Amino acid sequence: MTESSQLPPEERKGLLARGADSDLLHSFLRSKVTIIAAIVTAIYFLGAFLAPLIAPHNPFDLMKISIMDSLIPPVWEEGGQQTFVIGTDDQGRDLLSAIMYGTRISLLVGFASVALAAVIGITLGLVAGYLGGMVDAVIMRIADVQLAFPAILIALLIDGSVHSAMEVTREQSAFWVLVVSIGLSFWVQYARTVRGSTMVERNKEYVQAARVIGVHPIRIMIRHVLPNVTGPVLVIATINLALAIITEATLSYLGVGIPPTQPSLGTLIRIGQDFLFSGEWWITIFPGIALAGLVLAVNLLGDWLRDALNPKLR
Template sequence: MRAATLRSAWQSDAAHALRASPAFVLAALVLLVLLLAASTADLLAPYHPFELATLDLLDARLPPAWLDGGSRAHWFGTDGQGRDVLSALMFGLRISLFVGLVSVAVSLLIGVTLGLVAGYVGGWVDAVIMRVCDVMLSFPPILVALLIDGVGRVLIPDGHDTLAVAVLVLAISLTGWVQYARTVRGSTMVERQKDYVQSARLIGVSGLRIMRRHVLPNVMGPVMVLATLQVGTAILIEATLSFLGVGVPATSPSLGTLIRIGNELMLSGDWWIALFPGAVLVLTAVSINLLGDGLRDALNPRLR
């Protein structure tokens, strides 16, 4: 049964449209390479850049291997503490992807649940949820992160480094769920008027079961496209927050933290420390956005 379902999905018009899109295929391959590099950093990285015992200050600020003074032992050069930039990129990318994926998953769970309830139940429940959405839209993720970070430093003075990832996920999720809720609410309001929902109500099916088994599968198309695009946005928000210092610590940096560290040495001529993390960040965000665009076009029958 599962094999037949997978075969049917592979042979569908949407899957054919995705395979026929060069931009989608290229973006998928690039993203696959980045995911493999991040997930296997412990095995493939030349060094473990965040173990102090392996650092040598004599190797600090070495240029890339193809420049004068570079070393083949460090293809992308080293930073001010002698850490291998290539290895730091692989470990930092893993943190950025983790924060982006987890924050979008949390936002998706909250937003889809509240959107279903608001669109299906309606009335004062819908009004309350939508007013909460309006309030949350007035708080940018950066300000929310600064607020949460400030409160955390007061309540847990010694726990900033430990809770840094949780602060980022919470800050991005608290503002990211609103778009899912508004999207699902609109689609649910359309679906609840259709005959299959009315028939389910007449035979006594509970509202919770109707939302979960009937309405939810029919509203997930635009939600999945939005979620794909939001992963790239979440990664960029995380990089911005880490660049501002409200992110993961320098002992286990993400791409944003690596860019901030490199930016401090940019005027000294050590451009590679910030350039390579910035290039990987842009490549990741562009690949994810191209995937989202391709998925949106493939799921829209008017564009096929």
């Protein structure tokens, strides 16, 4: 049981009232753009993760896919069918269902890569900022070197290394190659932000008092310093989620990503590119619109969170 559930009803109501009167909630409710972005993001999340339940078709079920249904235009175009509202791709898969399933894959890659980057960056940032000296210098120089390698090069390196060292196909390793490559590309932002905040916190009285009474440095970093540096990390994570989705789409578009058998939004756009100039525009346009809408909504939420958590920007 949580501490709040053990409180008397009067105190629980007081907590809810304080939460309703919080500056964060007030800032959210007075911004129409943020509310719309939150609703759009929620629709994307529900559509993606409930795709097996609400999608019109299962685009990955080979028993239900017919090549005779390939390249059917949207329902409002000549030759369109009510069964496929926004058309089908070159393999006969319902494009709306493929977008819903593809959004789920893109979100999973985004969340996993952001989580990996946050764990690496926060850990190294805490260690560098708290210990300082040579440890700080080494970690920051590694971060400087990391910035010279974009996610595309890291993905190509990891992809080649995995396939040469292990007997796995690209379909088996594509998801984790993307997660690791994007995560290794983004950890520097977390490390630098956490390092700067930690260097400020380590000189405050509560940290000095913990040192005096003999608290272990690891416990000080995790229990005392980390909770006070999480605000900027949440903002970076929200914005990086959109960047990770874009990076995944870019890598998949270039062929170093999710295979066509289980396509993400980037893979769908790459598949549609081959048919764009032959008249089958819907195969690439609709996944592109879905990707742009998702990234825009998440970015707007990230911008709001940055402004709401920074009093200087209010």
